[in-house]
Protein backbone atom coordinates (compact mmCIF):
# COMPACT_ATOMS: atom_id res chain seq x y z
CA UNK A 389 0.00 0.00 0.00
CA UNK A 390 1.27 3.55 -0.72
CA UNK A 391 0.34 7.04 0.48
CA UNK A 392 -0.92 9.06 -2.49
CA UNK A 393 -2.47 12.25 -1.10
CA UNK A 394 -2.78 14.49 1.99
CA UNK A 395 -5.68 16.93 2.25
CA UNK A 396 -6.20 19.35 5.14
CA UNK A 397 -9.50 20.93 6.16
CA UNK A 398 -9.60 23.81 8.62
CA UNK A 399 -13.09 23.76 10.14
CA UNK A 400 -15.15 25.52 12.84
CA UNK A 401 -14.78 25.93 15.72
CA UNK A 402 -10.94 26.00 15.52
CA UNK A 403 -9.88 22.52 14.40
CA UNK A 404 -8.07 21.05 11.44
CA UNK A 405 -8.73 17.60 10.01
CA UNK A 406 -6.24 15.75 7.81
CA UNK A 407 -7.23 13.08 5.29
CA UNK A 408 -4.51 10.71 4.05
CA UNK A 409 -5.43 8.65 0.98
CA UNK A 410 -3.74 5.44 -0.18
CA UNK A 411 -3.53 3.66 -3.54
CA UNK A 412 -5.72 0.85 -2.13
CA UNK A 413 -8.60 3.19 -1.34
CA UNK A 414 -8.14 3.06 2.45
CA UNK A 415 -8.32 6.54 3.99
CA UNK A 416 -6.99 7.68 7.37
CA UNK A 417 -8.02 10.77 9.34
CA UNK A 418 -5.96 12.82 11.79
CA UNK A 419 -6.35 16.11 13.65
CA UNK A 420 -3.08 18.11 13.40
CA UNK A 421 -3.74 21.44 15.09
CA UNK A 422 -2.45 23.95 17.59
CA UNK A 423 -5.35 26.07 18.75
CA UNK A 424 -4.85 29.51 17.24
CA UNK A 425 -2.11 28.41 14.83
CA UNK A 426 -4.11 26.16 12.47
CA UNK A 427 -2.66 27.76 9.30
CA UNK A 428 0.92 27.36 10.57
CA UNK A 429 0.40 23.69 11.38
CA UNK A 430 -1.30 23.25 8.00
CA UNK A 431 1.83 24.58 6.31
CA UNK A 432 3.99 22.24 8.40
CA UNK A 433 1.84 19.23 7.44
CA UNK A 434 2.22 20.03 3.73
CA UNK A 435 5.97 20.64 4.15
CA UNK A 436 6.23 17.03 5.38
CA UNK A 437 4.38 15.63 2.34
CA UNK A 438 7.59 14.74 0.37
CA UNK A 439 8.53 12.38 3.24
CA UNK A 440 5.16 10.61 2.91
CA UNK A 441 3.93 10.41 -0.72
CA UNK A 442 4.73 6.99 -2.21
CA UNK A 443 5.62 5.52 1.19
CA UNK A 444 4.04 2.48 2.89
CA UNK A 445 1.62 3.92 5.51
CA UNK A 446 2.09 0.78 7.61
CA UNK A 447 5.68 1.76 8.50
CA UNK A 448 4.45 4.24 11.11
CA UNK A 449 7.57 4.11 13.29
CA UNK A 450 9.89 4.76 10.35
CA UNK A 451 7.73 7.59 8.97
CA UNK A 452 7.56 9.09 12.48
CA UNK A 453 11.36 9.04 12.82
CA UNK A 454 11.78 10.49 9.33
CA UNK A 455 9.37 13.35 10.11
CA UNK A 456 10.94 13.99 13.53
CA UNK A 457 14.64 13.62 12.72
CA UNK A 458 14.58 14.32 8.98
CA UNK A 459 14.20 18.07 9.20
CA UNK A 460 17.21 18.76 11.48
CA UNK A 461 15.22 21.28 13.53
CA UNK A 462 12.69 19.37 15.63
CA UNK A 463 10.18 19.52 18.44
CA UNK A 464 7.95 22.37 19.52
CA UNK A 465 4.24 23.02 19.20
CA UNK A 466 3.97 23.40 15.42
CA UNK A 467 6.12 20.54 14.11
CA UNK A 468 4.98 18.07 16.77
CA UNK A 469 1.31 18.90 16.09
CA UNK A 470 1.86 18.32 12.37
CA UNK A 471 3.52 14.98 13.11
CA UNK A 472 0.73 14.16 15.60
CA UNK A 473 -2.08 14.49 13.07
CA UNK A 474 -0.19 12.56 10.39
CA UNK A 475 0.61 9.83 12.95
CA UNK A 476 -3.05 9.55 13.95
CA UNK A 477 -4.08 9.11 10.32
CA UNK A 478 -1.41 6.44 9.76
CA UNK A 479 -2.72 4.44 12.74
CA UNK A 480 -6.24 4.88 11.36
CA UNK A 481 -5.12 3.42 8.01
CA UNK A 482 -3.27 0.53 9.64
CA UNK A 483 -6.25 -0.42 11.79
CA UNK A 484 -8.63 -0.21 8.83
CA UNK A 485 -6.27 -2.30 6.65
CA UNK A 486 -6.11 -5.04 9.33
CA UNK A 487 -9.75 -4.70 10.39
CA UNK A 488 -8.93 -3.96 14.05
CA UNK A 489 -9.24 -0.94 16.38
CA UNK A 490 -5.96 0.86 17.13
CA UNK A 491 -5.99 -0.27 20.78
CA UNK A 492 -5.72 -3.89 19.53
CA UNK A 493 -2.60 -2.95 17.56
CA UNK A 494 -1.16 -1.70 20.88
CA UNK A 495 -1.69 -4.90 22.85
CA UNK A 496 -5.38 -4.70 23.67
CA UNK A 497 -7.52 -3.05 26.35
CA UNK A 498 -6.52 -2.76 30.02
CA UNK A 499 -9.99 -1.46 31.00
CA UNK A 500 -13.61 -1.78 29.94
CA UNK A 501 -14.51 1.92 30.15
CA UNK A 502 -12.73 5.27 30.57
CA UNK A 503 -13.57 8.02 33.06
CA UNK A 504 -14.30 11.35 31.36
CA UNK A 505 -14.52 14.96 32.58
CA UNK A 506 -16.21 18.10 31.29
CA UNK A 507 -15.31 21.77 31.32
CA UNK A 508 -17.47 24.29 33.15
CA UNK A 509 -17.24 28.03 33.59
CA UNK A 510 -15.54 29.36 30.48
CA UNK A 511 -12.58 31.70 30.07
CA UNK A 512 -13.59 33.76 33.05
CA UNK A 513 -14.80 31.04 35.42
CA UNK A 514 -18.36 32.07 36.17
CA UNK A 515 -21.66 30.20 36.51
CA UNK A 516 -19.70 27.06 37.45
CA UNK A 517 -22.42 26.05 39.89
CA UNK A 518 -25.10 26.19 37.18
CA UNK A 519 -22.78 24.44 34.73
CA UNK A 520 -22.04 21.61 37.14
CA UNK A 521 -25.73 21.26 38.01
CA UNK A 522 -26.69 20.84 34.35
CA UNK A 523 -24.00 18.22 33.67
CA UNK A 524 -24.71 16.37 36.91
CA UNK A 525 -28.16 15.68 35.49
CA UNK A 526 -26.38 13.84 32.63
CA UNK A 527 -24.51 11.64 35.11
CA UNK A 528 -21.22 13.52 34.83
CA UNK A 529 -19.47 13.91 38.18
CA UNK A 530 -15.99 15.13 37.26
CA UNK A 531 -15.27 18.62 36.00
CA UNK A 532 -12.55 21.16 35.23
CA UNK A 533 -12.60 24.92 35.32
CA UNK A 534 -10.24 27.86 35.12
CA UNK A 535 -8.94 28.79 38.55
CA UNK A 536 -8.72 32.53 38.04
CA UNK A 537 -9.17 35.37 35.60
CA UNK A 538 -6.08 37.45 34.85
CA UNK A 539 -3.71 37.33 37.82
CA UNK A 540 -0.76 39.68 38.28
CA UNK A 541 2.66 38.27 39.21
CA UNK A 542 1.98 39.61 42.66
CA UNK A 543 -1.73 39.95 43.19
CA UNK A 544 -4.01 40.86 46.04
CA UNK A 545 -5.63 38.92 48.84
CA UNK A 546 -8.91 39.97 47.18
CA UNK A 547 -7.93 38.20 43.95
CA UNK A 548 -7.01 35.08 45.91
CA UNK A 549 -10.26 35.24 47.88
CA UNK A 550 -12.26 35.60 44.64
CA UNK A 551 -10.61 32.49 43.17
CA UNK A 552 -10.93 30.44 46.35
CA UNK A 553 -14.45 31.68 47.09
CA UNK A 554 -15.70 30.17 43.82
CA UNK A 555 -14.25 26.79 44.78
CA UNK A 556 -15.70 27.04 48.30
CA UNK A 557 -19.13 27.60 46.71
CA UNK A 558 -18.77 24.41 44.68
CA UNK A 559 -17.97 22.31 47.73
CA UNK A 560 -20.80 24.08 49.58
CA UNK A 561 -23.26 23.24 46.80
CA UNK A 562 -22.14 19.70 45.90
CA UNK A 563 -20.00 18.44 48.81
CA UNK A 564 -17.95 15.40 47.82
CA UNK A 565 -20.55 14.18 45.32
CA UNK A 566 -18.42 15.66 42.56
CA UNK A 567 -14.73 16.07 41.82
CA UNK A 568 -13.04 18.85 39.90
CA UNK A 569 -9.68 19.90 38.57
CA UNK A 570 -8.65 23.54 38.60
CA UNK A 571 -6.74 24.82 35.59
CA UNK A 572 -4.39 27.68 36.45
CA UNK A 573 -3.97 27.84 32.65
CA UNK A 574 -0.53 29.36 33.01
CA UNK A 575 -2.14 32.53 34.37
CA UNK A 576 -0.52 32.11 37.79
CA UNK A 577 3.14 33.10 38.11
CA UNK A 578 5.50 31.40 40.55
CA UNK A 579 5.13 34.06 43.30
CA UNK A 580 1.37 33.49 43.43
CA UNK A 581 1.23 29.74 42.78
CA UNK A 582 2.16 28.69 46.31
CA UNK A 583 -0.21 31.26 47.79
CA UNK A 584 -3.13 30.01 45.70
CA UNK A 585 -2.37 26.31 46.18
CA UNK A 586 -2.24 26.74 49.95
CA UNK A 587 -5.54 28.64 49.97
CA UNK A 588 -7.18 25.90 47.89
CA UNK A 589 -5.96 23.01 50.07
CA UNK A 590 -9.09 22.84 52.29
CA UNK A 591 -11.32 22.24 49.24
CA UNK A 592 -9.29 19.25 48.02
CA UNK A 593 -9.48 19.71 44.23
CA UNK A 594 -8.71 16.55 42.27
CA UNK A 595 -5.71 18.30 40.71
CA UNK A 596 -4.37 21.72 39.80
CA UNK A 597 -3.32 22.01 36.16
CA UNK A 598 -0.46 24.10 34.81
CA UNK A 599 0.24 25.53 38.28
CA UNK A 600 2.90 27.62 36.53
CA UNK A 601 3.78 28.01 32.85
CA UNK A 602 5.47 25.04 31.16
CA UNK A 603 8.61 27.15 30.78
CA UNK A 604 8.75 27.36 34.59
CA UNK A 605 8.71 23.55 35.00
CA UNK A 606 11.55 23.70 37.55
CA UNK A 607 8.93 24.96 40.02
CA UNK A 608 6.88 21.76 39.86
CA UNK A 609 8.89 19.88 42.54
CA UNK A 610 9.07 22.97 44.75
CA UNK A 611 5.32 23.56 44.52
CA UNK A 612 4.63 19.85 45.08
CA UNK A 613 6.58 20.12 48.35
CA UNK A 614 4.23 22.89 49.47
CA UNK A 615 0.89 21.20 48.76
CA UNK A 616 -0.94 17.89 48.91
CA UNK A 617 -2.96 18.81 45.80
CA UNK A 618 -1.86 16.62 42.87
CA UNK A 619 -0.19 18.83 40.21
CA UNK A 620 -0.85 18.23 36.52
CA UNK A 621 0.67 19.58 33.30
CA UNK A 622 1.53 18.56 29.78
CA UNK A 623 -0.54 20.33 27.13
CA UNK A 624 2.41 22.59 26.37
CA UNK A 625 5.09 19.88 26.27
CA UNK A 626 5.60 18.21 22.93
CA UNK A 627 7.77 15.09 23.12
CA UNK A 628 9.27 12.34 25.30
CA UNK A 629 12.37 14.51 25.53
CA UNK A 630 10.46 17.28 27.33
CA UNK A 631 8.45 14.91 29.51
CA UNK A 632 11.56 12.97 30.58
CA UNK A 633 13.00 16.06 32.28
CA UNK A 634 9.76 16.65 34.12
CA UNK A 635 9.59 13.02 35.26
CA UNK A 636 13.24 13.08 36.36
CA UNK A 637 12.82 16.22 38.48
CA UNK A 638 9.45 15.10 39.92
CA UNK A 639 6.60 17.28 41.14
CA UNK A 640 3.87 16.28 38.68
CA UNK A 641 1.36 13.65 39.76
CA UNK A 642 -0.43 13.68 36.40
CA UNK A 643 0.93 14.18 32.86
CA UNK A 644 -1.46 15.65 30.29
CA UNK A 645 0.08 15.12 26.88
CA UNK A 646 -2.12 16.28 24.01
CA UNK A 647 -2.43 13.58 21.30
CA UNK A 648 -2.68 16.34 18.67
CA UNK A 649 0.31 18.33 19.96
CA UNK A 650 2.86 15.78 21.28
CA UNK A 651 3.66 13.69 18.22
CA UNK A 652 0.47 11.61 18.11
CA UNK A 653 -0.31 8.10 19.28
CA UNK A 654 3.21 6.78 18.62
CA UNK A 655 4.82 9.39 20.90
CA UNK A 656 2.15 9.71 23.57
CA UNK A 657 1.89 5.96 24.21
CA UNK A 658 5.63 6.10 24.98
CA UNK A 659 5.15 9.14 27.22
CA UNK A 660 2.41 7.27 29.11
CA UNK A 661 4.70 4.27 29.58
CA UNK A 662 7.51 6.53 30.85
CA UNK A 663 5.08 8.10 33.33
CA UNK A 664 3.97 4.70 34.61
CA UNK A 665 7.59 3.89 35.47
CA UNK A 666 7.53 6.93 37.81
CA UNK A 667 4.09 6.08 39.24
CA UNK A 668 2.72 9.19 37.49
CA UNK A 669 -0.79 9.14 36.03
CA UNK A 670 -1.79 10.33 32.57
CA UNK A 671 -4.90 12.35 31.74
CA UNK A 672 -4.60 13.29 28.05
CA UNK A 673 -5.44 16.91 27.24
CA UNK A 674 -8.18 17.21 24.62
CA UNK A 675 -10.20 20.44 24.19
CA UNK A 676 -10.32 19.58 20.48
CA UNK A 677 -12.33 17.55 17.99
CA UNK A 678 -13.45 13.96 17.57
CA UNK A 679 -10.34 12.54 15.86
CA UNK A 680 -8.09 13.96 18.58
CA UNK A 681 -10.43 12.49 21.21
CA UNK A 682 -10.46 9.09 19.49
CA UNK A 683 -6.65 9.07 19.48
CA UNK A 684 -6.69 9.87 23.21
CA UNK A 685 -9.15 7.06 23.91
CA UNK A 686 -6.98 4.45 22.19
CA UNK A 687 -4.10 5.54 24.43
CA UNK A 688 -6.41 5.47 27.49
CA UNK A 689 -7.56 1.92 26.76
CA UNK A 690 -4.01 0.54 26.59
CA UNK A 691 -2.42 2.57 29.42
CA UNK A 692 -2.73 1.25 32.99
CA UNK A 693 -1.98 4.74 34.37
CA UNK A 694 -4.60 6.60 32.31
CA UNK A 695 -6.96 8.06 34.92
CA UNK A 696 -9.11 10.73 33.29
CA UNK A 697 -9.95 11.93 29.78
CA UNK A 698 -10.80 15.48 28.80
CA UNK A 699 -13.42 15.95 26.08
CA UNK A 700 -14.77 19.15 24.57
CA UNK A 701 -18.55 18.60 24.56
CA UNK A 702 -20.00 21.97 25.62
CA UNK A 703 -16.57 23.57 26.12
CA UNK A 704 -16.59 27.37 25.81
CA UNK A 705 -14.35 27.20 22.72
CA UNK A 706 -16.84 25.20 20.64
CA UNK A 707 -18.57 28.16 19.03
CA UNK A 708 -19.88 27.30 15.55
CA UNK A 709 -19.44 23.54 15.86
CA UNK A 710 -19.74 20.92 18.58
CA UNK A 711 -17.58 17.86 19.32
CA UNK A 712 -19.51 15.35 17.19
CA UNK A 713 -20.77 17.56 14.35
CA UNK A 714 -18.41 15.95 11.81
CA UNK A 715 -18.94 12.38 13.05
CA UNK A 716 -21.42 9.89 11.59
CA UNK A 717 -21.14 7.28 14.38
CA UNK A 718 -22.11 9.69 17.19
CA UNK A 719 -23.51 6.88 19.34
CA UNK A 720 -20.05 5.35 19.71
CA UNK A 721 -19.04 8.47 21.68
CA UNK A 722 -21.96 8.23 24.10
CA UNK A 723 -21.02 8.73 27.75
CA UNK A 724 -22.76 6.67 30.39
CA UNK A 725 -22.44 7.69 34.04
CA UNK A 726 -19.37 9.76 33.20
CA UNK A 727 -17.62 6.90 31.40
CA UNK A 728 -17.12 6.05 27.73
CA UNK A 729 -16.68 2.63 26.15
CA UNK A 730 -13.83 1.78 23.76
CA UNK A 731 -14.18 2.71 20.10
CA UNK A 732 -14.28 -0.78 18.59
CA UNK A 733 -14.52 0.00 14.86
CA UNK A 734 -11.33 -0.58 12.79
CA UNK A 735 -8.70 2.15 13.00
CA UNK A 736 -9.42 5.14 15.24
CA UNK A 737 -13.14 4.26 15.18
CA UNK A 738 -14.34 7.65 13.87
CA UNK A 739 -16.60 7.64 10.81
CA UNK A 740 -15.88 11.16 9.52
CA UNK A 741 -18.73 12.90 7.70
CA UNK A 742 -16.48 14.13 4.88
CA UNK A 743 -19.24 16.05 3.10
CA UNK A 744 -19.92 18.00 6.30
CA UNK A 745 -16.17 18.62 6.73
CA UNK A 746 -15.75 19.90 3.17
CA UNK A 747 -18.80 22.15 3.53
CA UNK A 748 -17.62 23.52 6.87
CA UNK A 749 -14.09 24.11 5.55
CA UNK A 750 -15.44 26.66 3.08
CA UNK A 751 -15.78 29.20 5.85
CA UNK A 752 -13.26 28.13 8.43
CA UNK A 753 -12.71 30.80 11.11
CA UNK A 754 -9.22 32.01 11.93
CA UNK A 755 -9.62 31.38 15.65
CA UNK A 756 -7.07 33.01 17.92
CA UNK A 757 -7.15 33.28 21.66
CA UNK A 758 -7.75 36.79 23.02
CA UNK A 759 -4.83 38.98 24.06
CA UNK A 760 -5.51 39.92 27.65
CA UNK A 761 -3.99 42.91 29.39
CA UNK A 762 -3.76 43.82 33.06
CA UNK A 763 -5.21 47.05 34.44
CA UNK A 764 -1.78 48.66 34.04
CA UNK A 765 -1.78 47.80 30.32
CA UNK A 766 0.82 45.00 30.52
CA UNK A 767 0.11 41.71 28.75
CA UNK A 768 -1.71 39.17 30.92
CA UNK A 769 -1.48 35.38 30.46
CA UNK A 770 -4.81 34.22 28.97
Ligand SMILES: O=C(O)[C@H](O)[C@@H](O)[C@@H](O)[C@H](O)CO
Nearest residue numbers: 423571573623673674675757
Ligand atom coordinates in the same frame (compact mmCIF):
# COMPACT_ATOMS: atom_id res chain seq x y z
O1 LIG B 1 -7.02 22.34 29.72
C1 LIG B 1 -7.40 22.76 28.63
O2 LIG B 1 -8.36 22.31 27.96
C2 LIG B 1 -6.58 23.82 28.01
O3 LIG B 1 -5.90 24.59 28.97
C3 LIG B 1 -7.31 24.69 27.03
O4 LIG B 1 -8.07 25.64 27.67
C4 LIG B 1 -6.29 25.35 26.15
O5 LIG B 1 -5.41 24.36 25.67
C5 LIG B 1 -6.92 26.02 24.97
O6 LIG B 1 -7.47 25.01 24.12
C6 LIG B 1 -5.89 26.82 24.22
O7 LIG B 1 -6.49 27.46 23.13
Ligand SMILES: [Mg+2]
Nearest residue numbers: 571573597623
Ligand atom coordinates in the same frame (compact mmCIF):
# COMPACT_ATOMS: atom_id res chain seq x y z
MG1 LIG C 1 -5.31 23.30 30.52
